[in-house]
Structure formats: structure tokens, C-alpha cells
Amino acid sequence: MDVRLLEATDDPERVVCTAARNDYAAGFVGEQSFAETMAAIDGETLAAKKRTLVGHLLDHGHFGPFEHPQATFAVEGISRSCMAQLTRHRHVSFDVQSMRYVAFDEVDPAAVRAGEMVVTPPAVTDPDWVGRKQRDGAVEESVVEERERIFRESVARSVAAYQELLDSGMAPEDARFVLPIGTAVNLVMSMNVRMLMHVADMRAAADAQWEIRELTERVLDLAAEWCPLTFAHYEEHMKGRKNRLAP
Ligand SMILES: Cc1cc2nc3c(=O)[nH]c(=O)nc-3n(C[C@H](O)[C@H](O)[C@H](O)COP(=O)(O)OP(=O)(O)OC[C@H]3O[C@@H](n4cnc5c(N)ncnc54)[C@H](O)[C@@H]3O)c2cc1C
Incomplete structure (x- = not known):
């Protein structure tokens, strides 16, 4: 099995924070600098403010802003059995090698x-x-x-x-x-950050099969590089808990 990150939204946590701040901003986030948008958030630096807000959103179940950043992964050599499990997730987009x-x-x-x-x-x-x-x-x-x-x-x-x-x-x-x-198959899949956490909730769990767990862990490793604050928080506070993102 090989898993690669093909494409992903640039600076995904800036997008998450901007979208979330929009909900409570009197002004227009489209006209503000990111520093202005984040002015009311606790933290010495912009990076610290991002960490504060991302953690706050995840802790309070405010998952909507995490639907904006999207990532596309290429997956090589999983079984058709694993593919059948993976493609049950309806908010993930797939292209599957045709037999x-x-x-x-x-x-x-x-x-x-x-x-x-x-x-x-x-x-x-x-x-x-x-x-x-x-x-x-x-x-x-x-x-x-x-x-x-x-x-x-x-x-x-x-x-x-x-x-x-x-x-x-x-x-x-x-x-x-x-x-x-x-039989092995290659596929390309795209999903947003909220969905990625939901897939991880279900497929990195102890009751999932070894192959889709391995795939999910590899996706999570790539996600941690791409969207570090969110997936560090997910690993530390959310992964494996009983109350999942979606029931
Ligand atoms: C360990 C394990 C064993 C499983 N065994 C089986 C099995 O034996 N047979 C089998 O058929 N499946 C099985 N599944 C698949 C499982 O039932 C789900 O179909 C699959 O995991 C997709 O996840 P999801 O239901 O969260 O939907 P997703 O498509 O990932 O959607 C995410 C969330 O969106 C919401 N949502 C999406 N579509 C709808 C909708 N139409 N109506 C209402 N809410 C919606 C739900 O809140 C859902 O949780 C298994 C899954 C796991 C993890």
C-alpha cells in the first residue's frame, strides 16, 4: 500500500479560522487582513491565535469551518474489499481504477x-x-x-x-x-477536513479491519503535515473517543 497527498488547500487553518471568524464578525472578512480578522482571539502571535481558535472550534463541536479545506490523496494497492469499505463514505469523492x-x-x-x-x-x-x-x-x-x-x-x-x-x-x-x-486496486480520493476526521473516527478505530486502519493512519500522517494544528488536536483530544464527529 502506498498513500500520497496529491493536492490540498493552501494554509488550511487560515481558511478554517477566517470562515469561523466570519460567523461573529461585524465587518467583511473578505476586506480584512488575517491579523484584523483574528484580533479578538487570545494569543501573542498569529500562529498562537490560530491554535487557540482551532482548539476552541474542535472542543465545542463547531465543525462547519473544517469543511472548507480539501485534500486529494492517491492510494495504491489496497484490496477491493478495503475499497468497498472506504467508498461507503458518501462525502468523499473517488476515482477508482477500472477493471x-x-x-x-x-x-x-x-x-x-x-x-x-x-x-x-x-x-x-x-x-x-x-x-x-x-x-x-x-x-x-x-x-x-x-x-x-x-x-x-x-x-x-x-x-x-x-x-x-x-x-x-x-x-x-x-x-x-x-x-x-x-485483488489490488488504485484510487484517488478527495475529502474535506471534517470528513477526514469522521473517516478516522470510524476507520482508525479498534473495530475496523487492519487494512483500512493502516490506510487511515497513513492518511492521518499526511493530514498532520498538511493541517498540523487540527490533526495534533484530533490525535490528542478526539481520536478514539466515544462521541464521534457524526453518530
Ligand atoms: C467496524 C465497521 C463495521 C461495519 N460493518 C458494516 C456491515 O456489516 N454492513 C454494512 O452495510 N456496513 C458496515 N459498515 C459501514 C457503516 O455502516 C457505514 O455505512 C460507513 O461506515 C459509512 O459511514 P457513515 O454512516 O458515517 O456515513 P458517511 O457517508 O461517512 O457520512 C457521514 C455522516 O453524514 C451523515 N449522513 C450521511 N448520509 C446520510 C443520510 N442519507 N441520512 C442521514 N445522515 C447521513 C451521518 O451522520 C454520517 O455519519 C461498517 C463500518 C465499520 C466502521
């Missing part, structure tokens, strides 16, 4: 074995992995070896069948039906 038009007909068998075409869950290769819904804790090496054999053989059979169907002239959009739900 109707992109045929994997030059598949290198070594790449299939290496798990590049189909995502391999950790429970297939790691004896110490304890997943959320796993029946037992850590397992014997021999159990994992057997799991890996079954998994790899099943994937190889599916990919070989897919290849044969393509070779017979079947369109990729129909041949893909034999591929596993773990």
Missing part, C-alpha cells in the same frame, strides 16, 4: 506470488498476528505455512482462470468476475 478497461493480462506469475496483484492479509504469513475476528491467538508456524499454501494456490488458480478467459476473447469487464476480493 472494465484495465486488463491485468500481462501478469507476471512472480508478482502474483509476491502478493502484488492480490493483497495478502497478515494472518496468511505472520504466526504472531492476532486479528480482530481471529478465533485463536498466535498460531504455530506450520499453520501459517499451510494457510499461505492455500492462499497462494487459490490466488494463482483465479489469476490463471482470468488469463484463460481473456485469451479466449472475453472482455476484461466479464473475465474479472473470477478474481478474488483481495
Whole structure:
């Protein structure tokens, strides 16, 4: 899995603060300097004032201003299963690599074995992995070896069948039906800061599956660089709490 920040609103917390100050300003924020807009906020410097206001908004559940800044992420190599979970979020915009038009007909068998075409869950290769819904804790090496054999053989059979169907002239959009739900896909997604926190509330939580949790943590790392005051506050005071941004 690879996750990159493609594009994002410049100075997102200035946008958040300007929008929030607009709600209580007698003047027009469009004509004021940012210093004028923030004059009534506690803090020695503009950076300190931004921190004060961002924290205040998040603490008081005033989330509207966080809908203005938007970020676009490119995601490589998540499973179709993870994609199905992610795309349930209706306020995120997606572009998903099409299996109707992109045929994997030059598949290198070594790449299939290496798990590049189909995502391999950790429970297939790691004896110490304890997943959320796993029946037992850590397992014997021999159990994992057997799991890996079954998994790899099943994937190889599916990919070989897919290849044969393509070779017979079947369109990729129909041949893909034999591929596993773990088949890797690339996508691009855009969301605003409020939505990003909501997705994190649901998908970085302990009850979410390992793959979407990993994806969400990577998105959060990028978000922390892009929009630092907000996501520092989110990590420290909001992440993992019971009363989420949206029920
Ligand atoms: C651990 C876990 C297990 C899950 N298991 C299943 C499962 O077994 N089956 C399944 O189908 N789904 C499952 N889901 C998906 C889940 O039910 C949601 O559909 C998904 O997480 C989208 O989140 P959301 O409902 O917050 O909506 P989002 O689309 O993210 O919308 C954000 C918020 O906007 C509001 N909103 C959006 N649309 C509407 C609307 N039409 N009406 C009213 N309010 C709206 C809600 O407040 C919502 O919380 C699971 C999710 C998790 C995290």
C-alpha cells in the first residue's frame, strides 16, 4: 500500500479560522487582513491565535469551518474489499481504477506470488498476528505455512482462470468476475477536513479491519503535515473517543 497527498488547500487553518471568524464578525472578512480578522482571539502571535481558535472550534463541536479545506490523496494497492469499505463514505469523492478497461493480462506469475496483484492479509504469513475476528491467538508456524499454501494456490488458480478467459476473447469487464476480493486496486480520493476526521473516527478505530486502519493512519500522517494544528488536536483530544464527529 502506498498513500500520497496529491493536492490540498493552501494554509488550511487560515481558511478554517477566517470562515469561523466570519460567523461573529461585524465587518467583511473578505476586506480584512488575517491579523484584523483574528484580533479578538487570545494569543501573542498569529500562529498562537490560530491554535487557540482551532482548539476552541474542535472542543465545542463547531465543525462547519473544517469543511472548507480539501485534500486529494492517491492510494495504491489496497484490496477491493478495503475499497468497498472506504467508498461507503458518501462525502468523499473517488476515482477508482477500472477493471472494465484495465486488463491485468500481462501478469507476471512472480508478482502474483509476491502478493502484488492480490493483497495478502497478515494472518496468511505472520504466526504472531492476532486479528480482530481471529478465533485463536498466535498460531504455530506450520499453520501459517499451510494457510499461505492455500492462499497462494487459490490466488494463482483465479489469476490463471482470468488469463484463460481473456485469451479466449472475453472482455476484461466479464473475465474479472473470477478474481478474488483481495485483488489490488488504485484510487484517488478527495475529502474535506471534517470528513477526514469522521473517516478516522470510524476507520482508525479498534473495530475496523487492519487494512483500512493502516490506510487511515497513513492518511492521518499526511493530514498532520498538511493541517498540523487540527490533526495534533484530533490525535490528542478526539481520536478514539466515544462521541464521534457524526453518530
Ligand atoms: C467496524 C465497521 C463495521 C461495519 N460493518 C458494516 C456491515 O456489516 N454492513 C454494512 O452495510 N456496513 C458496515 N459498515 C459501514 C457503516 O455502516 C457505514 O455505512 C460507513 O461506515 C459509512 O459511514 P457513515 O454512516 O458515517 O456515513 P458517511 O457517508 O461517512 O457520512 C457521514 C455522516 O453524514 C451523515 N449522513 C450521511 N448520509 C446520510 C443520510 N442519507 N441520512 C442521514 N445522515 C447521513 C451521518 O451522520 C454520517 O455519519 C461498517 C463500518 C465499520 C466502521
